[in-house]
Amino acid sequence: MxxxxxxxxxxxxxxxxxxxxxxxxxxxxxxxxQIANALESAAKKPPVIWLEGQDCAGCTHxxxxxxxxxxxxxxxxxxxxRYHETIMAAAGSLAxxxxxxAIKEGGYILIVEGSxxxxxxxxxxxxxxxxxxxxxxxxxxxxxxxxxGSCSSFGGIPAATPSKGVPVSKIITDKPIINLSTCPxxxxxxxGTILYYLLTRKVPPLDKHKxxxxxxxxxxxxxxxxxxxxxxxxxxxxxxxxxxxxWCLYEMGCKGTETYSDCPIRKWNNGISFCxxxxxxxxxxxxxxxxxxxxxxxxxx
Amino acid sequence: MAKRITIDxxxxxxxxxxxxxxxxxxxxxxxxxxxxxxxxFEALLLxxxxxxxxxxxxxxCGICFSVHQVASARALEAAFGAQVPPGGAHLRNxxxxxEYIYDHMLHFYHLSALDYIDIMAVxxxxxxxxxxxxxxGRIMELVxxxxxxxxxxxxxxxxxxxxxxxxxxxxxxxYLDALRMQxxxxxxxxxxxxxxxxxxxxxxxxxxxxxxxxxxxxFRSMLDDLNVFVTEIYIPDVMAFGTGPLLPLAxxxxxxxxxxxxxxxxxxxxxxxSGNRLFKPGVIKGFKDPSTMKIEPFDQxxxxxxxxxxxxxxDAPKHPYEGEQVFDLDRENAYSFVKSPRYENTPxxxxxxxxxxxxxxxxxxxxxxxxxxxxGVVARHAARALETKRLISAMYRWLDExxxxxxxxxxxxxxxxxxxxxxxxxxxxxxEAPRGALGHWVRIKDHKIANYQAVVPSTxxxxxxxxxxxxxxxxxxxxxxxxxDPENPINIVRVIRSFDPCMACAVHxxxxxxxxxxxxxxx
Numbered sequence: 021m022x023x024x025x026x027x028x029x030x031x032x033x034x035x036x037x038x039x040x041x042x043x044x045x046x047x048x049x050x051x052x053x054q055i056a057n058a059l060e061s062a063a064k065k066p067p068v069i070w071l072e073g074q075d076c077a078g079c080t081h082x083x084x085x086x087x088x089x090x091x092x093x094x095x096x097x098x099x100x101x102r103y104h105e106t107i108m109a110a111a112g113s114l115a116x117x118x119x120x121x122a123i124k125e126g127g128y129i130l131i132v133e134g135s136x137x138x139x140x141x142x143x144x145x146x147x148x149x150x151x152x153x154x155x156x157x158x159x160x161x162x163x164x165x166x167x168x169g170s171c172s173s174f175g176g177i178p179a180a181t182p183s184k185g186v187p188v189s190k191i192i193t194d195k196p197i198i199n200l201s202t203c204p205x206x207x208x209x210x211x212g213t214i215l216y217y218l219l220t221r222k223v224p225p226l227d228k229h230k231x232x233x234x235x236x237x238x239x240x241x242x243x244x245x246x247x248x249x250x251x252x253x254x255x256x257x258x259x260x261x262x263x264x265x266x267w268c269l270y271e272m273g274c275k276g277t278e279t280y281s282d283c284p285i286r287k288w289n290n291g292i293s294f295c296x297x298x299x300x301x302x303x304x305x306x307x308x309x310x311x312x313x314x315x316x317x318x319x320x321x
Numbered sequence: 322m323a324k325r326i327t328i329d330x331x332x333x334x335x336x337x338x339x340x341x342x343x344x345x346x347x348x349x350x351x352x353x354x355x356x357x358x359x360x361x362f363e364a365l366l367l368x369x370x371x372x373x374x375x376x377x378x379x380x381x382c383g384i385c386f387s388v389h390q391v392a393s394a395r396a397l398e399a400a401f402g403a404q405v406p407p408g409g410a411h412l413r414n415x416x417x418x419x420e421y422i423y424d425h426m427l428h429f430y431h432l433s434a435l436d437y438i439d440i441m442a443v444x445x446x447x448x449x450x451x452x453x454x455x456x457x458g459r460i461m462e463l464v465x466x467x468x469x470x471x472x473x474x475x476x477x478x479x480x481x482x483x484x485x486x487x488x489x490x491x492x493x494x495x496y497l498d499a500l501r502m503q504x505x506x507x508x509x510x511x512x513x514x515x516x517x518x519x520x521x522x523x524x525x526x527x528x529x530x531x532x533x534x535x536x537x538x539x540f541r542s543m544l545d546d547l548n549v550f551v552t553e554i555y556i557p558d559v560m561a562f563g564t565g566p567l568l569p570l571a572x573x574x575x576x577x578x579x580x581x582x583x584x585x586x587x588x589x590x591x592x593x594x595s596g597n598r599l600f601k602p603g604v605i606k607g608f609k610d611p612s613t614m615k616i617e618p619f620d621q622x623x624x625x626x627x628x629x630x631x632x633x634x635x636d637a638p639k640h641p642y643e644g645e646q647v648f649d650l651d652r653e654n655a656y657s658f659v660k661s662p663r664y665e666n667t668p669x670x671x672x673x674x675x676x677x678x679x680x681x682x683x684x685x686x687x688x689x690x691x692x693x694x695x696x697g698v699v700a701r702h703a704a705r706a707l708e709t710k711r712l713i714s715a716m717y718r719w720l721d722e723x724x725x726x727x728x729x730x731x732x733x734x735x736x737x738x739x740x741x742x743x744x745x746x747x748x749x750x751x752x753e754a755p756r757g758a759l760g761h762w763v764r765i766k767d768h769k770i771a772n773y774q775a776v777v778p779s780t781x782x783x784x785x786x787x788x789x790x791x792x793x794x795x796x797x798x799x800x801x802x803x804x805x806d807p808e809n810p811i812n813i814v815r816v817i818r819s820f821d822p823c824m825a826c827a828v829h830x831x832x833x834x835x836x837x838x839x840x841x842x843x844x
Contacts, residue, residue, distance in 0.1 A: 065468055074360050076825045077335045078383020078518045084500065085507050085517065091500045096463060101471040105332045109435045109475035111814050112328035118474060137360075142650050144358040146337055147329050151358075177380050181361035182648065204383055204518055259735040260406075265531040288516035289508050298515035298522045299529035303376060311377060316370035318524070 046212055050219060065097075066218055067128040069119060069158055070104040070168075073151045074144050074178045074185045075134025078204035079169040080106045085207045087290040094211060098218075102128065105146075116147045119158070126161035129214065133205075135171040135178045135185025143183040152191060159192045164217055166198045168210050173199035174229075174308040189230065196223045199230040203305035208286055209235050229308060231280065240276035240302050243284040244268075259299055269296060273318040275304035323350055326807050329357070331817055333432040335384045336824025338783065340795070340817060344804050349813070352792065352799035354783050356659035359632075359648070359828045363773040371397050371742045371763065371770050372525050378761070378775065382826045383518045384427075387420050387510075388754035389775065389826075390523040392761040397525045399748025400765050403739035408732050409527030411723035412513050415540065416520055418716040419510030422547055423503040423517075424755040425673075425709045426555055428821045429702060430499035434492060436815045437562055439478035442489035456494045476811040481566050488561075495554055502550045509543040512536050527735035537724055544720070548713050551706075559706040563699045564692060571688075574695025576816030578798030579668045579791075580608040582675035583781075585619060585751040585758035599715055600753045603679040606667060608696060611686045616679055621749070621760065624776065627661040630654065630785035638663065638788065641762055641774045658828040661784035661793060662776055668787070670794050671757025671778040672820065673704035682707065697798075698819040705755075705821070742768045754778060756821050779827035782820050795820060 072080070084091040095101060101108065102122035103115065110118055122128055132155065137143035141150035159165060167188050170176035178185025189197050198217075200209045213232060216224050224232040241247065249255070250268040257271055258264060268274070276284075279302055287294045295302050304314040314321075322345075329339035337358040343351040362381060366374055374397060378389040391413060398405065405413070444464070446457050463469045483489050507517035513530050514520030522529040563571055586602025602619040627638040634649045638661075649655070663669070674696065677685040684707050688694040694703070726732055746765040751758065757778030764772040784793030792800075795817055802812045 064466065072337070074358060075336075076380055076383040076386075078380070078386065081383050081507075081518045085504055087501075087504050087508065090497075091504065092497050095471065096459070100468050104471055105330050105337075106335065107431070108332055108471035109440075109473060110471075111330065111332040111476070112810075114474050114476070115330060115332050118470070140648075140650055143360070144337065146357065148327075148339075177362070177365065177377065178360045181365045183359055183361050185360065203380065258737050259527070259529050259531065260733045260737060262531060289511035290504075292508050292511040293513075293515050295515045295521040297530075298513065299531060300515050300521035300524075303521075311373075312365075315373050317373045317376055318370070 046215060065100040067102050067122050067125070068099045068131060068214075069102055069122055069128050069162070070131045070133065071151075071155060071158060072105050073132065073134030073136050073155070073172065074183065075169075075171060077106055077133070079133040079210070080104070082204040082207045083168070083210055085289060086211055099129070099214065113147075123158055123161055127163055128161070129217065130158055130162035130165045131168055132165060132172040132188050133168045135175050135187060136191055137178070137183040138186045138190075139182060139184040155188065155191055159195050162195060163221075164196045164198065164223060165192060166200065166210070166213055168200055168205040170201050170203040170305055170310055173201035173231075174310070176203060177311050180312045197230050198223055198226065198232060200235070201229070201231055201306045202281060202283075203310065206235070206283075206286070206288065227280070231306070235282050236280040236306065238280065238282070240279045240281055240284055240296070243282070244276055244296060245284060246296060256299070265299065269299070269301040271320050272301045273303075273316070273320060274301035275307070275314050275321060276302040278321065279304045279307050281306040324807055326810060328810065328813060331814065331822070333435070333818060334822040334824065335382060336822065336827070338817070338822055338824045340799070340813060342799055342804070342810070342813060344807055347803060347805050349799045349802045349804060352796040353656060354659070354785060354793055354795040355657045356783060356824050356828045358824065359658040361648075363775065366770045366773045368769050370768075371400070371765050374763065374770065374773065375523055375525065376521075379519050381775070381777075382823055385420070385424060385754055385756060385823055385826065386518050387417055387514070387520045387523065388752050388759055389761070390520060391417060392750040392752040392759050392775070393763070394523055394525050395750025395752070396748045396761040396763040397750070398739075399750065400746030400763055401525060401739045401743055402746075403526040403736040405527045405736060406733035408532075408723065408726045409734040411719050411726060412528045412530065412532060412734060413523055414719045415716060415723065416510045416514040416522075418712050418719070419506050419514070419517070421712045421755050422551065422709055423506035423510070425705050426499050426506070426551070427503045429555065429559060429706065430496045431503075432821070433702065433818045434496055435472070435475060436811060436818065437482055437567065438489055438492045438496075439482045439484040440472055440475075440489065440493060442484045442486050443493055445486040446490045448487060453490045453494060456490055456497065460493065476814065477809045479809075479811055481570055483562065483566055492558065495558055498550070498554065502547060505543055506547055509540055509547070512540050524735070526737070526739055527733075529735070531734060532723070532727060534724070534727070537720060537727075541720055544713065544716055551709050551713060556706045556710060559702050563694075563703050567699050571697070571699035572693045572695060574697040575699070575812065576798040576802060576819055577695060577697040578670065578794045580696060581606045581664075581667050581669045582608065582678050583619065583664055583669040583671055583758060584676045584679045584753060585621070585760065586679070586753065599711070600676050601680050604664060605678055608678065611681075611689055614678065623665045625663055625666070626776065627663060627787040629661060629788045631657055631660050633660070638666075641760070641776050642772070657785040659780055659783050659785060659793075661787045662781045663787060663791075666787070666789065668784070668791050668794055668797065669781055671781055672701070672755075673708045674701045675757060676708065676753060677704040698815055701819040744768055756823055757781070777823075777826040779820075779823040783822055783824065783827050795822070
């Protein structure tokens with residue numbers, strides 16, 4: 021079955037699969053034919069439940085920031101989004117029923133955005149239930165859990181607040197978990213991880229913090245285009261000086277030497293830019309210590 | 322006999338909101354608005370290097386992140402004595418503008434429009450337009466698969482929904498086109514913001530990215546596309562809805578609420594504070610019609626926050642700087658994490674419609690005088706769309722001014738002389754955010770943050786009852802709203818969504834240590 025691609029020729033369809041794979045960095049891992057076949061043979065669109073705990077919806081916004089494929093391709097054609105508070109048409113009990121039905125059927129990808137308040141469960145409730153209960157219930161029949169962003173991966177900024185946000189892995193210990201830990205989640209990381217899982221039904225190789233090595237395999241510093249200036253000890257100290265504008269940001273507080281992510285290669289927002297390109301030091305948002313562990317942000321480590 | 326219904330979660334908004342209403346004779350008799358999530362950001366900032374604040378407070382919200390960055394940077398600049406150079410101010414203006422555009426478009430098409438379109442009417446489209454037939458084909462394919470999530474399930478469309486197949490399919494096509502355009506606006510913001518959401522380049526005293534002319538050209542090209550979409554699609558769609566199927570709702574003033582409006586008036590961008598403000602400050606109480614409307618000057622000293630119905634330790638209403646709030650989740654009769662800001666004890670509306678009235682926007686005043694519009698849901702959507710166009714016009718001007726600056730010798734983007742935090746200091750930063758007037762207050766002691774407080778537009782409007790029993794604006798706006806079928810409360814979600822709620826922003830916790838009276842200079 022060809023999902024919603026009926027009006028495409030096989031040639032167009034394969035071409036589209038190639039675009040998707042290239043956009044999210046999977047073209048080195050799978051042949052375009054493999055991807056096309058996997059998409060075609062899917063009996064039905066894989067169901068997704070997306071839960072929001074102590075979140076800011078930034079990861080949701082990142083998800084819909086991909087240019088190619090368009091957000092519509094992902095939301096309507098690739099997966100069946102059975103529950104997502106920010107996107108779905110339904111509200112209230114109608115929305116909750118959609119989630120309950122999906123949970124009953126099982127076999128879904130569970131995506132979690134936001135942390136879980138440890139200080140008191142009542143710091144986050146949805147539909148009259150604590151978020152912790154909702155997460156535990158939804159995890160039972162999930163095939164895999166993908167943590168979108170720093171908060172659900174490591175507790176993130178809420179970890180250091182009075183509500184004491186904790187990551188999913190602290191609550192759920194009997195399910196495969198994939199942490200995509202930047203703040204917000206990288207649009208390519210979330211889309212590519214979902215696609216990887218759909219193609220293989222496997223968790224990609226992970227590091228010790230459960231982050232996919234395909235995205236978090238090397239230090240930002242190792243791939244930084246300002247690296248030569250670091251080696252030459254040319255450090256930016258004045259953002260106004262055009263001569264310094266491409267120099268190393270270490271003195272301004274860059275955490276690229278301690279942070280694993282492929283940001284310098286992949287960049288953000290469809291390859292437009294990323295923190296260091298914009299003269300802004302990397303603040304270590306992919307790491308478990310983010311944010312308090314890296315404060316003060318604008319002083320060298 | 323009144324029937325009580327609860328909508329929880331209130332979806333297609335930012336964050337966690339519960340709405341409860343009592344319905345009698347097919348109309349809402351009473352209403353309660355509850356923020357159901359709290360983190361406690363401000364407490365986290367205490368004792369930190371003040372320069373961390375703009376980066377951290379961006380994470381209040383992933384939709385309207387940069388408004389907090391800028392308000393925070395401005396509060397700190399006041400405390401540091403820093404002056405943003407024109408180059409840095411223009412760059413901030415431009416990426417803030419990018420956020421405004423995507424935020425407003427996304428709100429109309431992706432968060433609201435599904436309440437006004439009978440999406441299944443596309444099945445009856447018989448026209449020959451190739452693109453529209455492509456849209457029809459895609460939707461019908463989803464129907465054939467029996468998997469139209471997340472567009473279904475939904476509340477049943479009523480008589481105000483666009484159900485003419487031609488109009489409905491155009492609207493659905495624009496919903497999809499707008500998904501692409503909001504990506505374009507985010508890309509545009511990332512040119513100088515590093516990434517969207519959560520820009521990286523706004524720092525105390527200015528900006529981190531030294532721009533080049535290629536970026537100016539790239540930004541302008543993207544702005545051109547967005548300008549075409551906003552001018553030729555977004556505004557006409559909102560006007561066609563508002564003066565077409567929704568005209569009865571516009572004339573009835575569905576969801577008007579308290580007719581009190583406030584704007585702090587510091588328009589997008591630091592430059593606009595010195596002379597050329599995009600939005601004017603002002604206060605309107607008890608609006609009746611444009612001819613009798615009186616605009617009072619805004620005085621920030623008249624703002625208080627109440628915790629009367631909120632899950633914080635009991636306290637009297639206080640100015641944002643005097644409050645002494647700590648969480649108390651067991652407090653009797655409290656029902657929300659949201660506090661209740663008031664101006665001279667009066668609940669207010671903020672945002673595009675409030676700004677349009679205070680600016681005396683001719684198009685909005687014309688809709689009221691000559692089309693019979695009343696304040697409420699439809700007027701809010703119209704004001705939001707028209708404001709987007711104003712922003713775009715201003716952005717073209719800022720681009721020209723930035724280019725001119727860049728070519729001058731000694732072009733600057735950052736106030737390096739005031740980069741180190743002072744031993745002591747305090748300041749307030751205002752910004753007219755997409756959802757309304759925003760203020761951040763900061764106090765510095767021993768070079769560290771001693772107090773931090775933000776009063777956010779959605780806090781004002783989603784607030785619970787105060788000590789005088791006055792409802793917040795969401796609650797008041799629901800009174801009298803027709804709900805003919807309690808199983809299908811479509812009008813309730815229309816009213817709430819028209820405010821563009823942002824609940825992650827709305828809920829704050831401030832530190833118990835501050836009990837001094839603070840005074841701040843207002844621009």
